[in-house]
Amino acid sequence: MHSDLDRILVPGRDIEAKVAELGWKISRDYAGKQLLTVGILKGSTIFMADLVRAISIPVSFDFMAVASYGLSSSSSGVVRILKDLDESIEGQDVLLIEDIVDTGLTLNYLLETLRTRNPASLRVCVLLDKPNRRRVEVPIDYPGFVIPDEFVVGYGLDYGGRYRNLPDVWVLKPEVYGKKNSEFRIQNSE
Ligand code: 5GP
Ligand code: MG
Numbered sequence: 001m002h003s004d005l006d007r008i009l010v011p012g013r014d015i016e017a018k019v020a021e022l023g024w025k026i027s028r029d030y031a032g033k034q035l036l037t038v039g040i041l042k043g044s045t046i047f048m049a050d051l052v053r054a055i056s057i058p059v060s061f062d063f064m065a066v067a068s069y070g071l072s073s074s075s076s077g078v079v080r081i082l083k084d085l086d087e088s089i090e091g092q093d094v095l096l097i098e099d100i101v102d103t104g105l106t107l108n109y110l111l112e113t114l115r116t117r118n119p120a121s122l123r124v125c126v127l128l129d130k131p132n133r134r135r136v137e138v139p140i141d142y143p144g145f146v147i148p149d150e151f152v153v154g155y156g157l158d159y160g161g162r163y164r165n166l167p168d169v170w171v172l173k174p175e176v177y178g179k180k181n182s183e184f185r186i187q188n189s190e
């Protein structure tokens with residue numbers, strides 16, 4: 001067992017059931033269309049890999065990599081794009097896929113940026129939602145789990161690049177990240 005981990009918050013079997021439900025809803029809502037899923041690297045990769053296999057309509061994917069900009073412990077909400085989309089999204093039905101929404105600043109910035117590129121539609125699917133720390137309202141069309149304000153890892157989410165491969169979502173022991181939690185986040189790509 002990893003000594004940095006406190007307890008399982010969302011077991012892999014619950015994630016599996018939620019992914020199946022989300023995939024079903026998405027397939028129903030986009031019936032007759034084709035979907036472009038945009039994953040935000042690196043945290044969304046495991047979720048996206050499972051989710052697209054639960055979707056029964058034609059799907060293509062693209063990815064973006066972003067890092068929050070600035071070093072202060074409260075993020076400015078300006079996001080630096082480390083890797084942009086490979087293709088134009090103009091006229092396409094786009095589903096943004098994120099691992100977790102905390103303050104909402106990252107997602108808000110991404111939505112504003114992508115809207116300017118004139119997709120036919122733009123919706124959001126997020127595995128984990130921490131509403132307690134929200135600083136800006138963001139629409140979540142396909143939410144997974146609402147979780148308390150604790151730092152979590154696993155199923156794509158990392159601490160210092162580790163733990164992404166865990167099949168369950170775990171709470172990291174608070175003493176591991178201490179007060180550096182928010183600083184840590186914004187110095188690292190998502
Ligand atoms: P926001 O801009 O919504 O504050 O932050 C979103 C990003 O912060 C996420 O994509 C993720 O990279 C990081 N983040 C927020 N909360 C957590 C958490 O509990 N665990 C991990 N591993 N990353 C988090
Ligand atoms: Mg991270």
Ligand code: MG
Pocket residue numbers: 040041043044098099100190
């Ligand atoms: Mg993310």
